[in-house]
Amino acid sequence: MEEKFQHIYKEFENSPDTLGILSVRKKETQESFTDFFDVIVVVIVKMETQTNVKHYDCDGRSVALHLVTEKEIFHWMITGANRKVIEWVFKGRILFNRNEAVTSLRERLNNFHAVDQEQKIGVEFAKLIRYFEDGKSLYNGLNFLDAFHHFLRALQHLARLNIIEQGRYPEITVWEQVRDIEPETYKLYQELVLGEEPLEKRLELLMIAIEFAIRSNLKIGSVHLLTVMEKRTGSWTFEELAGQREVQEYIIDLEVVIAYLADHGVIEKFEKDSSTPGVSYLNYHLQER
Structure with missing residues (x-):
């Protein structure tokens, strides 16, 4: 198989657009890791291409080639x-x-550049707030199973945040990573999933714990957005902030993040008169740091 397998990727070696080629072989205990293919080939290229996935059969073995x-x-x-x-x-x-x-x-993936790390933390912090606030609303509406789902997602983003703060990249097996890095977060996960108390009580206790975790991470979690806001003096409209290239990776959660930061005194929300009596524009600016 090996000689025929090489023919699948050899053509890419001759292209100046190709930066690297890697292969991942399926393990019996981790079939889904390779999407149930026997071999995955990853071809890293400079320019985007219309066809980015190709499937092959090579002497009875399935091969998926991904161009990225x-x-x-x-x-x-x-x-x-x-x-x-x-x-x-x-x-x-x-x-x-x-x-x-x-x-x-x-090396770059394994050792975050400062800007990469700040932005990645900003993304995870935004998702943490989003799932927590949605979960809290569902809990208050007595939708406990849906609240469970959202709080579990919030915990996953908290775990990823803990890992990134240590300068590491969150792997798929994030709970194995966080068990040693931040045992308290791992304990919250265990108590939610395996706890013997009634679901409503578990969720109630978890809400308090996640709220505390968010406030504890408020400073580091908001650094990226505040750095964007520091690009100029004066206030911002939401539209202006949403138009900044740096926040596009968490644009879908930007409103809830701004609302949370305003509610907790990190940024200030104030009104500016519009041309319509009784209607004001909302603007935001930094508090003194």
Whole structure:
């Protein structure tokens, strides 16, 4: 199979657009890690292409080839989307490494640049607030099973936040990582999932714990957005903030983050008169830090 397998990716080695090629082979205990293919081939290229996934049969073994760009990889790293591809890049066997491009990419993924880390923390913090606030509303409406789902998602983003604060990248097995990094978060997860108390009581206690965790992480979680707001003096409208390139990775949660920061005195919300009596524009500016 090996010689025929090489024919699948050899053509990409000759392209100047190719930065690196990796392979990941299926393990019996982790079939879903490779999407149930026997082999995954990841080809890292400079330019986007219309066809980014190809499927092959190679002597009875299934092979999936994925074409990805560095830009896509870093986007997924920041947003937490497509984490499986990030894992493939981390753990795959290097087949081709033009000018150490794959090695450099892994080093950057493994050791967050300050800007990458701040933005990634901002994304996870925004999702943490979103799922917590939605879960709290569901709990107050006595929708306990739906509240359970949202609080579990909030805990996952808290766990990822804990890992990133340590300068590490959250893996798919995030609870194994966080068990050693932040045992308190891991304990909250265990109590929610395995606790013997009635669900309503577990959720009630968890709400208090997550609220405390959010407030404890308020300073570091808001750094990225506040840095964006510091780009100029004076106030911002929401529309102006939402138009900033740096916040696009968490634009869907930006409103709830701004509302939370305003409610907790991190930023100030104030009204500006409009041309219609009784109607004002809402603006935001930084509190003194």
